[in-house]
Amino acid sequence: MKTWRSTFFWIIVIAWTIPAGAQDLEKAERFGLELERVVDQERYSLDSLSVLLESNARRIEAEKRKTNPDRSLLMQWMSDGVVLAQKIRDQQNRVDRIEQEWVILQKQLHQAYTARIDSLSRMTTQLASKEKINEIEKQIWEFSQKRILCSPAVRRLSFDTRVINSISLSGQTDSLERAILLDYLEKAQTEVAARLGEVRQKRREYASVLRLQEKLENFVEEISEQGYLPISRRPGGTLPPGFVYVDERYWSNQMRSLSNLLQQLNIRGNLVGRVVFSGGAASVEEYLELLAETEKQLADYQKFIRNKLQ
Amino acid sequence: MKIFSQSRISGWLVWSLLFSAGAAAGEFDLKLSPEAGYFGRAGDVDTRRDFGLITGFVTAGYRFRQTRQHGQIQIRFRPEQYGVHAATTVVNINGNAEYSRQWNTTQWGLSLQQRRMNFYRPGGRLFADITQVALNGQWQDAGPWSTEIQLAYFARHLSGDTRHALTTPVAVFRARYRKNENSSFSFGFYTESFKLSVPHRPATPRVNRGWGIGPELNFEYRGSQIVSFSYLAVFRKSDNIDDKGHEHRVSLLLGRTFGDRYSLFLFADYTFRQLSDHKNAVRDLYYYSSNNESRFYLKFGYDLTKSLEAFMKAGYVRYELYGDNSDFFGSHVTLGISAEL
Numbered sequence: 057m058k059t060w061r062s063t064f065f066w067i068i069v070i071a072w073t074i075p076a077g078a079q080d081l082e083k084a085e086r087f088g089l090e091l092e093r094v095v096d097q098e099r100y101s102l103d104s105l106s107v108l109l110e111s112n113a114r115r116i117e118a119e120k121r122k123t124n125p126d127r128s129l130l131m132q133w134m135s136d137g138v139v140l141a142q143k144i145r146d147q148q149n150r151v152d153r154i155e156q157e158w159v160i161l162q163k164q165l166h167q168a169y170t171a172r173i174d175s176l177s178r179m180t181t182q183l184a185s186k187e188k189i190n191e192i193e194k195q196i197w198e199f200s201q202k203r204i205l206c207s208p209a210v211r212r213l214s215f216d217t218r219v220i221n222s223i224s225l226s227g228q229t230d231s232l233e234r235a236i237l238l239d240y241l242e243k244a245q246t247e248v249a250a251r252l253g254e255v256r257q258k259r260r261e262y263a264s265v266l267r268l269q270e271k272l273e274n275f276v277e278e279i280s281e282q283g284y285l286p287i288s289r290r291p292g293g294t295l296p297p298g299f300v301y302v303d304e305r306y307w308s309n310q311m312r313s314l315s316n317l318l319q320q321l322n323i324r325g326n327l328v329g330r331v332v333f334s335g336g337a338a339s340v341e342e343y344l345e346l347l348a349e350t351e352k353q354l355a356d357y358q359k360f361i362r363n364k365l366q
Numbered sequence: 367m368k369i370f371s372q373s374r375i376s377g378w379l380v381w382s383l384l385f386s387a388g389a390a391a392g393e394f395d396l397k398l399s400p401e402a403g404y405f406g407r408a409g410d411v412d413t414r415r416d417f418g419l420i421t422g423f424v425t426a427g428y429r430f431r432q433t434r435q436h437g438q439i440q441i442r443f444r445p446e447q448y449g450v451h452a453a454t455t456v457v458n459i460n461g462n463a464e465y466s467r468q469w470n471t472t473q474w475g476l477s478l479q480q481r482r483m484n485f486y487r488p489g490g491r492l493f494a495d496i497t498q499v500a501l502n503g504q505w506q507d508a509g510p511w512s513t514e515i516q517l518a519y520f521a522r523h524l525s526g527d528t529r530h531a532l533t534t535p536v537a538v539f540r541a542r543y544r545k546n547e548n549s550s551f552s553f554g555f556y557t558e559s560f561k562l563s564v565p566h567r568p569a570t571p572r573v574n575r576g577w578g579i580g581p582e583l584n585f586e587y588r589g590s591q592i593v594s595f596s597y598l599a600v601f602r603k604s605d606n607i608d609d610k611g612h613e614h615r616v617s618l619l620l621g622r623t624f625g626d627r628y629s630l631f632l633f634a635d636y637t638f639r640q641l642s643d644h645k646n647a648v649r650d651l652y653y654y655s656s657n658n659e660s661r662f663y664l665k666f667g668y669d670l671t672k673s674l675e676a677f678m679k680a681g682y683v684r685y686e687l688y689g690d691n692s693d694f695f696g697s698h699v700t701l702g703i704s705a706e707l
Contacts (some may be wrong), residue, residue, distance in 0.1 A: 084684060264590065268623050271667065272592055274397075274704070275621065275631045277425075277442075279663060 081168055085202075088165060091158050095312070098154055102147045109140045155316055159212060162309075170205040212316050213251065215244045217357075223364060238365070245361045251317070252354040259347040266340040307338055314350055321353045392430025392437075394554050399423050401679065401702025405448050421446040423458075438467040448696070454487040466502075475502040485526075492526040514540040514552070534560045538582065548589040552684040554582040556598060575603035580612075591622035613639045629667040636660045660684045 116133050119125045175198050183189050223241060228234040400422035443543035444458040459482045466475035477500045485492040500518040507513075520690040524530040540554030559577040581598040587593040598615045614637070619633040637660050663681040670676055679702065684695035 264623060268590070268592065268621065268629070269588075271623070271629045271631070272621050273664060275633070276619075277440075278423075278665075279633050279635075352541075 064112065065277060081165075081172075084161065084168070088158075088161055091161060092308075095154055095158055095219070098147070098151045102144065103149050105140060105144045105147055109137065109144060112137050112140060117249045134141055138302050139169055155212070156339065166203055169199045212313070213244075213247055213320050215240070215247065217320050218365070220361060225364060241361055245365065247360060248358045252351065252358060255347055255351045255354060259344060259351060262340055262344050262347065266344060269340065309351070314346060318350060318353065321357055368678045392428055394426070394428050396427075396706065396707040397423075397425040398707065399425075399678075399702060399704040401700040403679075403698060403700030405698040406696055412504045418450045419446070419448055420699055421700070422702065426637075434469075435465070435467040438464070439463040452488045454485075456482040456486075458482070471506045473502075473504045473506070477502070478498070490527045492524060492528065495521075495523045495525075512542045512544065514538075514542060514554075516540070529564065529566045531563045531565070534558050534561060540582070540584075549585075549587040550583075551586075554584075556600060558581050558600070561664045573602050576602055578602035579611075580704045592620065595621040611640050613637065627669040628667075629669075631663075631665045633661075633663045633665075667704075671704075675704045677702050677704060 085269055103351070112133055116130060116137070119130055119133070120215075176192050176199070180192050180196075220241065221239050225234060225237060228237065278335050392510075402418075402420045405419035406578040420456065421444065423442055423444035425440060425442040428439065429438040432435065440462050442458070442460045443567040445458070446456040447460070448456075460479070461481070462477065462479040464475060466473060466478035468474075477498075479498040481494075481496040481498075483494040483496070485494070493690075498518060498520050500516060503515045505513045518536040520532075520534040520536060520537075521580070522530075522532045529678070534555070536558045538554050538556050540549055540552050544550045557577070557579050562574045565574055578600040580598060582596070584596045585594070596615075596617045599612065599613045615633075616636050618634045619632070621629070623629045635688075661681060661683040663679065665677055665679045667675050667677040674707045676701070680697075680699045682695070682697040
């Protein structure tokens with residue numbers, strides 16, 4: 057708890073100081089890395105608790121199936137289950153809060169990098185020395201790379217999905233409360249539709265990349281067949297077919313944002329972990345499967361909200 | 367016997383890889399791709415104009431991918447018939463396997479290729495056995511730079527109307543600069559040594575040895591479209607006969623998809639050689655690099671379904687035939703269907 061409080065304190069401090077100067081930017085970057093580490097650690101604890109809860113549920117089921125179950129043992133395990141469920145809720149809240157702050161920090165870093173890139177670009181038009189221009193262009197490239205790292209694959213949903221799940225318009229007699237809930241549901245529906253559009257767009261982009269790669273692979277095979285090749289002629293050196301080069305941090309950022317979204321939709325299981333990432337390259341095929349799954353879940357959730365509205 | 371032992375060794379390596387790959391979860395694929403169309407040829411082999419090209423291939427393969435390793439094994443059979451009246455037939459059988467593994471920032475790959483090419487033309491025949499073993503290594507720096515090394519051993523044995531054997535160990539050292547996730551530029555240094563023998567040559571010398579070195583440049587863009595350009599220059603010197611020369615090779619590959627169904631690819635490969643014309647030098651002992659052709663291909667595809675593609679190909683190809691001072695060249699336009707089963 058202490059760690060969380062100090063983390064929160066630093067977030068606030070850094071959030072205020074980001075636009076200040078280069079040193080502050082470096083501090084914010086370092087803090088961003090630290091925060092990423094904390095997020096991963098907290099998520100790992102959450103996953104471990106979920107595994108414990110599942111295994112507890114399995115042993116309860118197994119005991120119940122016995123002809124003569126041990127009631128005191130069952131009571132003990134059920135009580136463990138209640139404690140674990142509460143711990144998971146607390147841990148989930150903690151993860152949500154840290155991630156929310158992490159998203160804010162990423163957004164601020166994104167803005168800071170954009171500001172730096174804009175000001176450096178303006179400088180290049182005023183300089184005459186080719187050496188200095190080259191130096192500044194190098195800096196622009198570095199900031200552009202950093203900015204890419206801060207761009208999430210898809211943003212989290214701003215509303216609380218647990219609230220949506222608990223809403224029932226049919227049971228509402230108070231017209232004001234009904235109007236508020238209706239508004240909440242409609243806004244949620246609009247946001248889900250927007251996220252669905254983003255995910256669909258990304259899936260189409262990568263589907264097109266994969267299609268092009270597969271066709272390229274066939275074409276290269278055909279032309280290789282008809283010629284003698286003393287050395288490998290596959291474009292991209294040792295890059296295997298169906299893979300694209302991605303920056304490791306950028307990739308983990310993308311995966312984390314998708315994982316967050318799936319968690320918000322209450323999808324458990326490590327769907328993100330199925331995507332193969334090797335040697336700085338990611339498998340497009342598995343990434344597409346993940347995007348398709350996310351798209352399906354969002355579409356289902358959209359229907360779920362629509363049903364509530366009806 | 368030498369050919370046989372080489373085939374056996376590479377065959378053994380291919381099967382070893384197949385068994386080790388079998389332990390991992392992977393997938394099998396089978397492809398069929400018949401095509402037919404017009405072929406117009408001219409040249410030293412047959413000056414008559416002739417029509418008709420029937421070709422196609424069958425490919426059976428297995429591939430697997432895991433977090434830090436991937437592998438692929440493939441066998442391909444491709445018969446080609448050029449012309450009707452004075453037909454030239456080429457039968458290609460190609461087996462290849464590759465395996466790659468990553469350790470931290472290092473990636474290693476091994477690839478093997480064994481190929482048999484039977485060339486039947488009016489009044490003659492030529493058989494080629496080609497073996498290629500290549501080892502690739504790549505070191506990725508934390509920044510945009512990576513270093514690559516490719517070591518390859520290439521052996522080609524010709525039989526039939528002519529007897530000719532070439533072995534070429536090749537090493538390429540390369541530095542790659544990755545500008546972003548889509549584009550990269552690399553420059554490298556190519557080295558080779560070669561041994562060429564013509565055992566039934568009536569006069570000596572019957573063997574030629576030598577070496578070659580030269581720079582290599584590559585540019586590549588892989589995004590919504592593909593652009594790949596490479597240039598290789600090799601300067602060669604022979605030990606046994608007084609021939610030296612240089613060779614320049616330029617390749618360009620372009621590809622892109624249009625909408626959900628159309629695709630277009632273009633490949634051009636042009637080799638230019640300048641050989642000295644010394645009185646002691648004889649053509650059949652000149653060294654020809656392992657690539658013996660210039661070619662141009664254009665392929666336009668339309669996806670009928672997810673696994674069925676109709677395509678049109680147009681191209682020009684020029685083979686240098688060894689030993690008999692002749693070329694085989696012509697242009698073609700074909701229509702075909704490619705199916706993945």
